[in-house]
Amino acid sequence: MDTRVTKKKLGLKERYAAMTRGLAWDTTYQPMDKVFPFDRYEGIKIHDWEKWEDPFRLTMDAYWKYQGEKERKLYAVIEAFAQNNGQLGVADARYINALKIFIQAVTPLEYMAHRGFAHVGRHFTGAGARVAAQMQSVDELRHFQTETHAISHYNKYFNGMHNASHWYDRVWYLAVPKSFFEDAMSGGPFEFLTAVSFSFEYVLTNLLFVPFMSGAAHNGDMSTVTFGFSAQSDESRHMTLGIECIKFMLEQDPANVPIVQRWIDKWFWRGYRLLTIVAMMQDYMLPKRVMSWKEAWEMYAEENGGALFKDLARYGIRLPKGWEIACEGKDHISHQAWNAFYNFAAAAPFHTWVPTDEELNWLSEKYPDSFDQYYRPRLEFYRERQQAGHRYYSKTLPMLCTTCQIPMFFTEPGDPTKICYRETTHGGDKYHFCSDGCKHIFEQEPEKYVQSWLPVHQIYQGHCFKPGVDPTQPGFDPLAAVLDWYDLNVGRDNFDFEGSEDQRNFATWRGDAPQAGSAKKGGAA
Amino acid sequence: MNIDLQARQIKPLRQTFNRVAAYTGDKPASRYLEATLGVQPTANFHYRPTWEPEFEVYDTRRTAVKMADWYALRDPRQYYYATWTMARARQQESMEASYQFVESRGLIGKMSDAVRANACEMLMPLRHVAWGANMNNCTVCARGYGTAFTAPAMLHAMDQLGVAQHLTRLGLALDEPGVLEAGRNDWLQNPHWQPLRELVENTLVIQDPFEVFVAQNLALDGLLYPLIYGQYVDEHLAIQGGTAVAMLTAFMPEWHDESARWIDAVVKVAAAESGDNRGLISNWYATHVARAQAALVPVAKLALGDAGAEALCAVRETLDARARKAGLTL
Ligand SMILES: [Fe+2]
Ligand SMILES: [Fe+2]
Numbered sequence: 074m075d076t077r078v079t080k081k082k083l084g085l086k087e088r089y090a091a092m093t094r095g096l097a098w099d100t101t102y103q104p105m106d107k108v109f110p111f112d113r114y115e116g117i118k119i120h121d122w123e124k125w126e127d128p129f130r131l132t133m134d135a136y137w138k139y140q141g142e143k144e145r146k147l148y149a150v151i152e153a154f155a156q157n158n159g160q161l162g163v164a165d166a167r168y169i170n171a172l173k174i175f176i177q178a179v180t181p182l183e184y185m186a187h188r189g190f191a192h193v194g195r196h197f198t199g200a201g202a203r204v205a206a207q208m209q210s211v212d213e214l215r216h217f218q219t220e221t222h223a224i225s226h227y228n229k230y231f232n233g234m235h236n237a238s239h240w241y242d243r244v245w246y247l248a249v250p251k252s253f254f255e256d257a258m259s260g261g262p263f264e265f266l267t268a269v270s271f272s273f274e275y276v277l278t279n280l281l282f283v284p285f286m287s288g289a290a291h292n293g294d295m296s297t298v299t300f301g302f303s304a305q306s307d308e309s310r311h312m313t314l315g316i317e318c319i320k321f322m323l324e325q326d327p328a329n330v331p332i333v334q335r336w337i338d339k340w341f342w343r344g345y346r347l348l349t350i351v352a353m354m355q356d357y358m359l360p361k362r363v364m365s366w367k368e369a370w371e372m373y374a375e376e377n378g379g380a381l382f383k384d385l386a387r388y389g390i391r392l393p394k395g396w397e398i399a400c401e402g403k404d405h406i407s408h409q410a411w412n413a414f415y416n417f418a419a420a421a422p423f424h425t426w427v428p429t430d431e432e433l434n435w436l437s438e439k440y441p442d443s444f445d446q447y448y449r450p451r452l453e454f455y456r457e458r459q460q461a462g463h464r465y466y467s468k469t470l471p472m473l474c475t476t477c478q479i480p481m482f483f484t485e486p487g488d489p490t491k492i493c494y495r496e497t498t499h500g501g502d503k504y505h506f507c508s509d510g511c512k513h514i515f516e517q518e519p520e521k522y523v524q525s526w527l528p529v530h531q532i533y534q535g536h537c538f539k540p541g542v543d544p545t546q547p548g549f550d551p552l553a554a555v556l557d558w559y560d561l562n563v564g565r566d567n568f569d570f571e572g573s574e575d576q577r578n579f580a581t582w583r584g585d586a587p588q589a590g591s592a593k594k595g596g597a598a
Numbered sequence: 599m600n601i602d603l604q605a606r607q608i609k610p611l612r613q614t615f616n617r618v619a620a621y622t623g624d625k626p627a628s629r630y631l632e633a634t635l636g637v638q639p640t641a642n643f644h645y646r647p648t649w650e651p652e653f654e655v656y657d658t659r660r661t662a663v664k665m666a667d668w669y670a671l672r673d674p675r676q677y678y679y680a681t682w683t684m685a686r687a688r689q690q691e692s693m694e695a696s697y698q699f700v701e702s703r704g705l706i707g708k709m710s711d712a713v714r715a716n717a718c719e720m721l722m723p724l725r726h727v728a729w730g731a732n733m734n735n736c737t738v739c740a741r742g743y744g745t746a747f748t749a750p751a752m753l754h755a756m757d758q759l760g761v762a763q764h765l766t767r768l769g770l771a772l773d774e775p776g777v778l779e780a781g782r783n784d785w786l787q788n789p790h791w792q793p794l795r796e797l798v799e800n801t802l803v804i805q806d807p808f809e810v811f812v813a814q815n816l817a818l819d820g821l822l823y824p825l826i827y828g829q830y831v832d833e834h835l836a837i838q839g840g841t842a843v844a845m846l847t848a849f850m851p852e853w854h855d856e857s858a859r860w861i862d863a864v865v866k867v868a869a870a871e872s873g874d875n876r877g878l879i880s881n882w883y884a885t886h887v888a889r890a891q892a893a894l895v896p897v898a899k900l901a902l903g904d905a906g907a908e909a910l911c912a913v914r915e916t917l918d919a920r921a922r923k924a925g926l927t928l
Contacts, residue, residue: 080774081774083770087775088770091770091775092762092763092766092767095725095766095782096725096726096728096729096732096762096766097729098726098782100802101799102796102800103799103802103803107803108799110649111649132763133756133759133760133763134690134760134763134767136756137683138687140683140687141684141686141687141688142687144680144683144684145684148680161608184637184745185639187749187752188740188748191736191748191752194736194740194755195733195737195740203733204759207732207736207752207755207756210736210739211679211756214679214749214752215679215680215683217633217637218633218678218679218680219679219680221633222629222632222633225615228612228614228615229611229612229613230610231611232611234615235612235615236615236617237615238615238636238639239616241639242639242641242642243641243642248642251644252644252645255644255645255655256644256645258647259644259645259646259647259648259649259655260648261648261649521645522645524645524646525644526642526643526644560616574611582608
């Protein structure tokens with residue numbers, strides 16, 4: 074043995090510091106301001122980066138070992154799933170539409186997160202924060218890829234997934250997640266972490282994770298369940314980064330508190346609006362229900378979030394603006410969103426439908442204060458029309474909220490029968506909003522939001538047709554021209570689930586008897 | 599549900615995603631291709647970055663290199679996260695075996711104090727060089743265009759962090775923890791290291807991600823790794839009884855050779871794209887390799903004494919040949 078066994082050993086914390094922040098130095102041949110130009114203009118004051126607490130201690134050797142093992146197991150499941158035609162084991166082909174939303178709207182955000190964390194992983198002056206952000210950057214690349222690889226097999230057998238990346242840059246409803254993440258990425262590094270790591274990952278992540286992953290488990294989708302659970306240990310690291318960053322900013326300087334509060338207000342509302350899509354998926358697209366959106370909101374937002382903000386009160390942080398309105402919305406937003414997507418089902422690359430009676434009963438039971446009164450009669454009317462051969466597809470274009478880019482279908486606080494409209498004037502132009510929250514966000518940074526690529530405006534301005542298309546031609550069908558520009562397979566990717574190719578194929582592959590009473594496809598488009 | 603689903607013939611509607619089929623046609627695609635091709639958003643961005651309003655979030659104009667298709671810059675290793683992390687985990691296993699071997703045979707104790715001290719003096723400042731390389735590859739990932747180019751850069755950044763951590767662990771195995779501080783002081787003050795530190799700091803402020811890629815991955819590391827891990831560790835130290843050090847740094851030359859395949863492939867395809875690209879990249883290479891060589895003169899001397907200058911020239915010649923093979927004009 075080594076004779077110098079009496080060598081001094083570093084404690085875990087010191088050892089990790091030597092492996093990370095100990096590698097950094099203050100540059101002198103180039104000014105630090107030039108090497109790290111981006112982390113001061115937001116106004117966050119950091120006096121001592123040494124006070125940054127590493128949210129986790131994972132050196133690359135351990136990281137490779139754990140992650141490599143997780144990947145080995147995950148890909149074995151994905152492989153077996155494909156070999157055994159696992160897609161036929163899902164409860165009902167309607168479930169596949171939840172996966173379509175996932176790969177269209179969520180998977181691209183993993184990629185955005187990967188690039189965003191690469192940027193802040195380079196640009197925080199504090200080396201400890203850089204390392205944590207870099208690790209998240211590769212984790213997010215992992216999530217993008219494992220989701221892609223898991224869904225790849227579904228893509229071979231079902232519509233609505235094959236062109237997800239192209240749609241992400243173009244399709245109207247995907248401007249909601251896209252603008253959300255570009256908003257975060259176009260902010261400075263501290264706002265990015267507040268937006269993504271704290272507001273989204275720490276405060277709201279369960280509201281995303283539970284519906285999709287438990288939804289997958291309940292609906293027989295073992296492939297999605299496996300990647301979801303495989304991502305969970307990554308997520309817990311990401312959440313600790315989020316809370317550490319918030320506490321660090323708040324502890325460094327009292328002048329940071331109002332800035333952080335403004336970001337929390339903004340990103341809570343942005344995140345809440347984005348989750349409308351998840352709420353709808355959870356209440357309407359999972360044939361085997363897990364829990365209602367309302368229940369999830371009560372458990373993960375009202376209880377857990379409430380406790381978190383109680384804890385942050387000692388720093389002078391209060392509940393985000395709009396919290397009460399968001400809580401009131403739990404009775405409504407999933408139903409209002411499904412209604413919108415049901416009507417615009419010609420223009421989105423997934424299927425919608427009217428729930429079965431049993432499902433309507435479940436919704437009545439879960440939403441005793443709203444469903445029977447406001448939403449059930451409407452759905453029953455749609456079903457009646459559809460069964461009479463008149464499935465309705467809206468061909469008009471909705472007004473969008475300038476901030477969240479969701480069509481204006483949310484109702485007034487306190488009055489679920491009245492659509493909520495807000496507007497403001499900036500630079501001589503009028504801008505429209507779905508809520509006080511979105512209006513307020515715009516007014517804080519109008520120069521940012523006037524840049525919004527609003528799909529409906531873009532269509533009206535003629536930017537969403539293929540080259541050579543002439544909108545002045547008699548009989549011009551703008552929706553058809555837009556769907557062509559989307560590169561959407563009309564009749565296969567869109568319309569009602571009833572009568573869809575997915576429905577037919579799934580029944581044939583499973584050897585199920587043809588379903589009685591399938592309605593004919595009717596209506597416009 | 600135990601009906602013979604597996605046996606039933608079920609015909610797929612398609613084989614892969616459109617973004618992949620655009621390159622390969624509709625046929626079964628590798629996981630690398632599905633993880634890579636056409637992934638990055640390209641159009642209809644909403645807001646300009648507040649930190650750089652002259653560019654879009656993703657913008658080809660951040661580099662002077664022009665590509666008709668940035669997805670031409672493929673990684674010959676076909677790495678995606680899973681294959682990368684599993685490959686590194688395997689390499690880590692063999693590093694652990696080396697540590698066990700070295701410890702069980704007491705090989706570090708058998709090194710002379712002088713050799714041990716020399717190894718620390720040479721290798722500890724390199725922790726910081728690897729850290730600079732980590733930052734620069736983050737830059738390539740964040741500022742570059744197209745997943746084919748940017749995703750391997752992030753893996754490379756993490757590899758460089760791994761290298762810095764391997765060196766740290768080595769220092770802690772060879773000596774007291776104070777050895778890290780000593781290496782840091784040399785890095786910050788010792789005249790032998792100042793030209794290299796100046797060079798590294800200068801690369802940290804290059805804005806063009808492709809230039810960063812050439813300056814860091816081809817020019818600097820292309821000289822540094824063969825010089826240090828080839829000439830110094832494997833030759834010089836080994837002869838003096840420092841084989842243990844060679845065993846405990848075995849990851850670095852192995853990784854350098856592996857990742858050089860990616861670096862050369864990127865350079866080769868980008869240079870072959872146009873005369874302008876070839877000229878630009880060749881110039882970057884010429885500029886940065888000359889600076890790197892100059893900065894490494896005192897390092898080579900510290901490592902190899904009078905033989906250092908010659909060793910450095912030999913390494914440069916080999917790297918020039920590599921660059922020529924990748925299509926650069928020197
Ligand atoms: Fe993720
Ligand atoms: Fe809004």
